[in-house]
Amino acid sequence: MLNISDIMQTVSMIDHQHLDIRTITLGISLYDCAHSDIKTCARKIYDKICMKAEHLVEVGNEIEREYGIPIINKRISVTPIANIAASCESEDYSVIGHALDDSAKTCGVNFIGGFSSMVQKGFTNSDLRLINSIPETLSSTELVCSSVNVATTRAGINMDAVAIMGRIIKRTSELTAKNDGIGCAKLVVFANAVEDNPFMAGAFHGEGESECVINVGVSGPGVVYRALKDVKGESFDVLAETIKRTAFRITRMGQVVAHAASERLNVPFGIVDLSLAPTPAQGDSVARILEEMGLEVCGTHGTTAALALLNDAVKKGGVMASGHVGGLSGAFIPVSEDEGMVAAVNEGSLTLDKLEAMTCVCSVGLDMIAIPGDTSADTISAIIADEAAIGVINSKTTAVRIIPAPGKKAGDTVEFGGLLGSAPVMNVKSESAHEFIARGGRIPAPIHSLRN
Amino acid sequence: MKAIMTVSAHDRVGIIASVCTLLSDMGVNILDLNQTVMQGIFTMTLLVDTSTSTHTFDEIRSAIIERGESEQLTIHIQRTDIFDAMHKV
Numbered sequence: 001m002l003n004i005s006d007i008m009q010t011v012s013m014i015d016h017q018h019l020d021i022r023t024i025t026l027g028i029s030l031y032d033c034a035h036s037d038i039k040t041c042a043r044k045i046y047d048k049i050c051m052k053a054e055h056l057v058e059v060g061n062e063i064e065r066e067y068g069i070p071i072i073n074k075r076i077s078v079t080p081i082a083n084i085a086a087s088c089e090s091e092d093y094s095v096i097g098h099a100l101d102d103s104a105k106t107c108g109v110n111f112i113g114g115f116s117s118m119v120q121k122g123f124t125n126s127d128l129r130l131i132n133s134i135p136e137t138l139s140s141t142e143l144v145c146s147s148v149n150v151a152t153t154r155a156g157i158n159m160d161a162v163a164i165m166g167r168i169i170k171r172t173s174e175l176t177a178k179n180d181g182i183g184c185a186k187l188v189v190f191a192n193a194v195e196d197n198p199f200m201a202g203a204f205h206g207e208g209e210s211e212c213v214i215n216v217g218v219s220g221p222g223v224v225y226r227a228l229k230d231v232k233g234e235s236f237d238v239l240a241e242t243i244k245r246t247a248f249r250i251t252r253m254g255q256v257v258a259h260a261a262s263e264r265l266n267v268p269f270g271i272v273d274l275s276l277a278p279t280p281a282q283g284d285s286v287a288r289i290l291e292e293m294g295l296e297v298c299g300t301h302g303t304t305a306a307l308a309l310l311n312d313a314v315k316k317g318g319v320m321a322s323g324h325v326g327g328l329s330g331a332f333i334p335v336s337e338d339e340g341m342v343a344a345v346n347e348g349s350l351t352l353d354k355l356e357a358m359t360c361v362c363s364v365g366l367d368m369i370a371i372p373g374d375t376s377a378d379t380i381s382a383i384i385a386d387e388a389a390i391g392v393i394n395s396k397t398t399a400v401r402i403i404p405a406p407g408k409k410a411g412d413t414v415e416f417g418g419l420l421g422s423a424p425v426m427n428v429k430s431e432s433a434h435e436f437i438a439r440g441g442r443i444p445a446p447i448h449s450l451r452n
Numbered sequence: 453m454k455a456i457m458t459v460s461a462h463d464r465v466g467i468i469a470s471v472c473t474l475l476s477d478m479g480v481n482i483l484d485l486n487q488t489v490m491q492g493i494f495t496m497t498l499l500v501d502t503s504t505s506t507h508t509f510d511e512i513r514s515a516i517i518e519r520g521e522s523e524q525l526t527i528h529i530q531r532t533d534i535f536d537a538m539h540k541v
Contacts, residue, residue: 002456002532004486006539007497011458011528066453066509068530252537260533 014069017222018284019250021257022277023073024060025198027205027213027270028052030079030114038090042099045084049076049103049112052212052267057108059264063257071257072419076104077203077215078114086126093130097137097144104143111186113203115146118193121155121442131161134168138183139175145201151191151388153395156445162388163437165189166381170404173373177406180414184403185368189384191391191398196271197327202364202399213270214262215327218254219277220246222284224310228292239293240313247274247317255322273327274318275363276310278338280421286310286331287340287350298340299350307331308361328397330363336416336423337368345424352426360390365398370414370423373406380404382433385443393446453502453509454483454532457516461525463494471496471527474519478512479505499532 013019033044053076060074078084078100085093097115104112115137117127134146148165151157169189173181188202195206198215205213227246231238254272262269278286287298290306311330319325333355335341344350352369359365365387371380384400391398403423405414410427459471468487475482475498484499502509513529520527 002497002499002535002539004488004495004497007456007458007535008460008495010535010538015526065513066531067534068528069534249538253534256533256537 013220013223017220017226018279018281019220019223019253020070020072021216021254022219023075023198023217024056024071024257024261025075025077025203025215025217026053026056026265026267027077027196027209027215029205029209029211030084034084034087036087036089038085038088038093038095041085041088042096045096046099046103049078049100050106053103053107053109055265059261062264063260067257067260069253069257073111074109075198075200075203076107076109076112077198077205078112079205079207080114080116080118082117082124082126082130083207085130086124091129092136093133094137094140097133097141100144101141109143111143111145111200113145113147113200114205115144116148116204118149119158119161120149120152121158123161131164131168134187135171135175135183138172138186145186145203147188147190147193147202147204149190149193150384151392153192153392154445154449157191157385157388157392157443159385159437159443160440162381162384163440165384166377166379166437169380169402170377173404173406180405180408180416181373181403182416185401185416185420187401189400191388192396194327194397198273199275199277199328201401209270210268212267214258214265214267215270215273216254216258216261217273217275217277217327218250219275220250221276221278221286221289223250224276225283225285225289225292228289236309240309243310243313244317247314248321250274251318251321251325269324271324271326272318272322273329274314274325275328276314276331278332278334278341279419280337280339282339285338285340286333287338287344291340297347297349298344299354303354304357304361307333307358311362328363332364332367333358333362334368334401335426336370336421337419342422342424345426352428356386356390359387359398360394363397365391366400366402368401368403368420368423370403370405370408370425371428372409372425373404375404375428376432376434378432378434378437379428381437383428385437389443395448455500455502455529456532456535457498457500457527457529459494459496459525459527461494463489463492467494467525468496470519470523471525474515475500478507478515480512
């Protein structure tokens with residue numbers, strides 16, 4: 001039989017260190033749902049999702065019971081709706097948003113992603129219609145998540161899209177003002193978006209994906225934190241090795257679950273995404289891992305280096321453990337969802353500027369950050385442009401999920417509830433970027449995009 | 453199906469008897485058993501085979517959890533695959 005201490009270690013990871021499967025995400029292609037009549041298109045989408053995802057929640061719960069591992073979320077991602085609705089003779093795509101919402105509710109999943117558009121180089125008419133439908137859709141649905149890819153290393157940055165998304169974020173916030181602008185928590189602006197990301201709000205089923213696929217997202221900041229407690233004072237070599245070993249174990253668990261889900265749903269396995277995704281719970285924080293490495297508080301000098309080591313070691317441990325590691329794989333740094341990050345912001349150590357630096361080395365970007373409600377659309381666009389530039393130049397995914405909280409100013413707090421947590425409203429610079437954003441056009445792709 | 457059961461509790465008389473009688477009553481075969489007491493905490497791991505039972509895995513799991521709650525034992529039952537994957541390369 002297995003070593004008793006190995007067994008008890010696994011049980012303790014689940015019981016006390018918040019080890020869990022964060023999400024089983026079923027990717028579904030909707031290409032065969034296109035129709036010129038938007039209502040028919042919406043009906044076909046609803047029917048297809050309900051048919052394909054009929055057993056997703058049931059199978060997820062069954063695996064949870066048999067393996068004794070909490071599976072927190074069961075989710076669905078679909079082909080970017082801008083591609084599916086292109087032939088619809090309608091300006092307003094919120095009809096499709098409602099069909100997505102209804103199908104998610106019928107299937108019992110807690111989010112559906114893919115109200116999305118890829119506009120890194122330019123807009124089709126459909127892309128513009130979808131983007132203009134985002135505020136209405138996110139304010140009138142509960143479970144729909146939206147994402148827009150505005151830049152890639154290959155194409156450069158579509159600054160027209162960056163400008164528009166500043167206004168879309170503002171509008172979404174205004175339409176969900178009653179709930180502190182929560183609509184913006186379901187909207188991600190990407191650079192170098194990945195097609196197989198199982199995590200929300202940025203999940204969508206990319207163009208190169210098959211008809212249906214199972215992607216699994218594993219988490220476990222608490223487990224890494226606990227492992228680092230055992231190597232206090234040791235060198236960085238030991239630190240990196242410890243994180244790698246821990247990441248390996250966690251990812252192996254994800255691999256087992258992914259295969260079980262793939263087999264039982266008769267859907268091909270796509271990837272395992274090992275992302276240290278914090279939750280507001282005590283002991284499930286990425287910030288606390290960085291502090292355990294020897295920083296007095298997250299955000300102080302040294303934080304970027306600590307995060308770089310963490311992100312890299314997580315990837316290295318994960319890649320050995322699964323046949324197909326994909327998605328975003330690394331460490332997330334959402335502020336509102338991480339108890340340690342919130343504390344660091346409240347202490348004044350963690351600022352928006354430092355978070356921006358950290359996004360150069362984390363696996364995504366500026367995530368779940370509340371900013372004052374009177375922040376201008378231009379300033380939001382400029383924040384997106386900075387973030388996209390980091391992604392494009394460094395050939396990595398970056399994202400902005402930022403919430404202008406209506407009526408709130410820096411220092412206030414907004415409550416989103418559940419996994420989204422609560423966020424201190426962070427200060428943004430008051431100087432204008434209006435003329436910069438108003439230029440329009442594209443920032444050309446960097447020289448290293450020419451690799452052929 | 454092969455599964456690992458883990459039982460932990462403050463040590464007292466009759467824990468093994470209680471757990472093993474339940475498994476026997478449900479027709480679950482014990483393949484291996486390991487037990488120790490450290491600082492007053494009783495810890496036991498069992499490798500069991502549920503295919504010998506006429507009950508479903510869910511029924512066995514529910515009965516085990518119920519027994520755990522009534523006797524203040526922390527009990528888990530999980531498929532062995534997960535431990536193999538995490539601790540064997």
